[in-house]
Amino acid sequence: MTEAKRRIVILTEGLSNPINAKTAVSVIRYRTEEVVAVLDSTVPPQTTQRLFNVGGNIPVVPTLAHVPAADTLLIGIAPQGGKLPQAMRAAVLQAIQRGMEIQNGLHEFLSDDPEFAAAARQHNARLVDLRRNDEHDVARRQNLRPDCLRVHTVGNDCCVGKMVVAIEVTHGLKAHGVDAKFLATGQTGILIEGHGCPVDAVVSDFVNGAVEKLVLAHQHHEVLLIEGQGSLIHPAYSAVTMGLLHGCAPHALILCYEMGRTHVNGLDHIPLLPLDQLIALYHTVANVAHPCRFIGVAINSRRVSDAQYREERARVERELNLPACDIFRDSAAPLVEAVQSLRTASCN
């Protein structure tokens, strides 16, 4: 990850919706100054503000030729299974032929693709496969500093806001002078933060260990906000969630969920659990690793009206006895305060 400012085009070809393009949306949100355009030939030219509700006047362009100054192509999607869609190959190849750096967070590695690898050699283009790793450490649950507070965002499903909540709470704590640090555990977080651990691409025997190593390397900070992945009830990804939860052995959890979602994303035959049952499940499983409790709820209310959100927030606060908020509709302040309260309680 270079420190010099990049000029990034984000490729979302044919998949410019909030679920598939969540990597694009978050990179636009947190790396705004580096993003010069979004590339999707299947939607009319417009701003990313119009397309994704973020990014202001950043343009959505139909071809790479529209952004001659761009030096980096970033694959802006996060599909189940992590394969590169066929429709994206042409744009990736063009970018390679222009000598651009390609940032790829998919499970499918571009540097393993003979056509891309050959083109990259020929045109001196750099292929960065963010998920490539060689983690081989096993967790031992030792040497965790008790005075570094570990807060972990968990959810009832994928794509509910676990990463953005961790980032926004980190920002909120920093604004209050707390030495807080966001720990990225997925491709998008790593793109935003510049480093982290791609836990879902680590060999399963070493997931807990890779996460523990990440925590041990950063526990000189006062508070760690550790990005969650998947959910304990996800048919496909519960192993990832479990390794992350036990690897980071959190003191505190923040529950993230999206209003209106009733079933696992993409698996309409798998109903989600009621929040109280979900909290009980996470509480039981987390406490195997370390004494841990929920300190707040992050409501993703993007699909509902303000009135519906206000009603939901009141209900959640009342029924679960936890502070709750939509970090974008309101702010992360209630969650920041919850972390601060826990710090105060720990010091006394």
Add this chain to the structure above:
Amino acid sequence: MTEAKRRIVILTEGLSNPINAKTAVSVIRYRTEEVVAVLDSTVPPQTTQRLFNVGGNIPVVPTLAHVPAADTLLIGIAPQGGKLPQAMRAAVLQAIQRGMEIQNGLHEFLSDDPEFAAAARQHNARLVDLRRNDEHDVARRQNLRPDCLRVHTVGNDCCVGKMVVAIEVTHGLKAHGVDAKFLATGQTGILIEGHGCPVDAVVSDFVNGAVEKLVLAHQHHEVLLIEGQGSLIHPAYSAVTMGLLHGCAPHALILCYEMGRTHVNGLDHIPLLPLDQLIALYHTVANVAHPCRFIGVAINSRRVSDAQYREERARVERELNLPACDIFRDSAAPLVEAVQSLRTASCN
């Protein structure tokens, strides 16, 4: 995996104890007719019966030269982290130079080692890395046959007998005419059964999917006995255990534990949970995937007297209200009967 009878030497150099050499012990137990010797220059020549309490007159030899007829060298250990001990390199290289096939279940792949790979090419030796896989399917929890009974062995720790219990219950069911099938999920099980899924070497996003695929491929059988791995309370391996548990979505669980063990193997600062709490934890987590209950307890009593075992068995049966047995000291009959009872109940 060839069908022709192999002549196997099992390498346990310097690690001929029940925990480290568990792969050796189980291969000797279930592939007795194929094992010609155990290779360990650090122990006196003796029989494997004396060294491991299994295998009859199979000799333990100090050098490969003692077994000129052997055509296969099997790495007989399962260390934490899965690396090849330095002390084993010489014997592996000698075997390669003899043109033998090397069966390796470690995380460290022999075919990635430049010295071994070059020697194998030169001497036409086959390097089989059992854990190498390219699993890339995500689980969907669909198309599971309700009339195929899925029974999963789980434990309070590593090395407590989850694999042997699954095998012995499979054998017991077959002896009663039931079409039962053992599904191997680890290196030793795969060596014994000839196929399976090395779940702990699968990339974490695909663990649940790899296990589900294994189940879907074998659900034409009446009963599947799915080998467990690690434990939900293991600091290092809980992600593996979770992916396996949710990927196979069992109807029934058998709890395996070793008498006298108080802490996680190799992690003396991590106490094990009392059995009733452990059962509650597994029950909660398993029922996320599929309605599931415990049907029996497998007691590993290798370290205690017969009287101590009898007392423990009575206590466990009384307190947990489940049939219990040591499958080797007694037999797996109580567990076989428990599976049969469940089948009868399901049919009515």
